[in-house]
Amino acid sequence: MNLQGIMELEAKFNRLFGSKPIIGMIHLAGDNKEEKIQRALEELSIYEQEGVDGAIIEDYYGPAEYIYETLKEAQKQNYKIILGVNNLRNPYAGFYSKNLGAKFVQFDSVQSNHLDIQVYEDMKKQNPEMAILGGIRFKYTTSSENSLEKDLEDGMSRCDAIVTTGEGTGIETPTEKLRIFKSYLRNFPLIVGAGLNTKNASEQLQIADGAIVGSSFKPAKNIRLPVDKYLVRELMDIVKEIR
Numbered sequence: 001m002n003l004q005g006i007m008e009l010e011a012k013f014n015r016l017f018g019s020k021p022i023i024g025m026i027h028l029a030g031d032n033k034e035e036k037i038q039r040a041l042e043e044l045s046i047y048e049q050e051g052v053d054g055a056i057i058e059d060y061y062g063p064a065e066y067i068y069e070t071l072k073e074a075q076k077q078n079y080k081i082i083l084g085v086n087n088l089r090n091p092y093a094g095f096y097s098k099n100l101g102a103k104f105v106q107f108d109s110v111q112s113n114h115l116d117i118q119v120y121e122d123m124k125k126q127n128p129e130m131a132i133l134g135g136i137r138f139k140y141t142t143s144s145e146n147s148l149e150k151d152l153e154d155g156m157s158r159c160d161a162i163v164t165t166g167e168g169t170g171i172e173t174p175t176e177k178l179r180i181f182k183s184y185l186r187n188f189p190l191i192v193g194a195g196l197n198t199k200n201a202s203e204q205l206q207i208a209d210g211a212i213v214g215s216s217f218k219p220a221k222n223i224r225l226p227v228d229k230y231l232v233r234e235l236m237d238i239v240k241e242i243r
Helices: 003-017 033-049 064-077 091-100 117-126 148-158 175-185 201-207 229-242
Strands: 022-026 054-058 082-086 104-107 131-135 161-164 190-192 211-213
Touching (some): 022 033, 033 064, 033 229, 054 064, 054 104, 148 175, 175 201
Parallel strands (some): 104 131
C-alpha cells in the first residue's frame, strides 16, 4: 500500500476514536444467556458513564449469536459508546454487525498465516465504513515466520490500527515491544492489546495510541467477574491526565 493509503487508514481510526482511546472488553461471562446479555449491558453502562471510549463485545464465554443479541439490546438503550465486535470463532462474520450499530471489528491476527486473504479483502471492500483493529504478534497466535518489518507492513495495508500484546490475557505488553513497533509504524495507530493497568498506563500510552482493556477492569483480574466501575474510574482518571 502506498503512503496515501496508509494515511487514509490512520485517519479513519482517528476519526472514529479521537486521541488515546480506551476500549473496554465485554467477555459475555455469566451462567446463562440471560445473565450474559444483562451483564454485558450493565458493563456497557459503566463504560459509558466512566468515559471509556469504546467497547468490544466478544464471544469468549458464549456463542457468537450472543454478540449480536447484545448489540440488538444495546440499540434499544441508545448507548453513545462506540461499539465493536470480536467474533473469535469466525472474525469475518463480525462485519455483519454493522447492521446492529457496530462501528469496528477486531481480528486477533491479520498476519498472512492467519487469514484467508481473498475473503478478508472482499469483506473489507463490502464494508468500507467499518474500522478494523488487527493483531500483529498477538497473544496465543503462531509466528508468520516473516520479519517484523514485513508483518507490520502487511498489517498497515490490511487494517486501520495494529494491536499487539504480551504472552497472554492480562499479562503486560512489554513496553520495549511497543517502542520497537512504534519505531516502524510512526504515525500509524498502535494499540496495547493486553495488560494495561494503573501502574503502566502513563508510560505505555506515551508510546501507543490507545489500549484495549479487559482484565484490569475486573476484580483480581478475573475476566469471569463483572466489570468494577471503581477500577474503570481509577484507570480512566489516569488516562484523562495523559490526553
